[in-house]
Amino acid sequence: MSFSYDIKQELNKNSNLANKEIVKYELTGYFISGNTNIINEKEIKFSTESDYNINRFSKLLANLDINHKIEVSRKNIYN
Numbered sequence: 001m002s003f004s005y006d007i008k009q010e011l012n013k014n015s016n017l018a019n020k021e022i023v024k025y026e027l028t029g030y031f032i033s034g035n036t037n038i039i040n041e042k043e044i045k046f047s048t049e050s051d052y053n054i055n056r057f058s059k060l061l062a063n064l065d066i067n068h069k070i071e072v073s074r075k076n077i078y079n
Helices: 002-014 018-031 051-063
Strands: 036-040 043-046
Touching: 002 051, 018 036, 018 051, 043 051
Parallel strands: none
Antiparallel strands: 036 043
């Protein structure tokens, strides 16, 4: 596994999401990562190939009582 994957897994194990300030900081990290586009006040697009990141992003939103719906689209690349 990669260093990034290992860190994400460790954060997930140690974070029970009880501290709302920490949840806000982590969510802010997703917003400034360059993988998130805020289309309008009701639509956010988050781009990742990682199922972990999709699930974590959703957990953070839910923890802060942000109503959301996850839609996954995959691109198939053929050589």
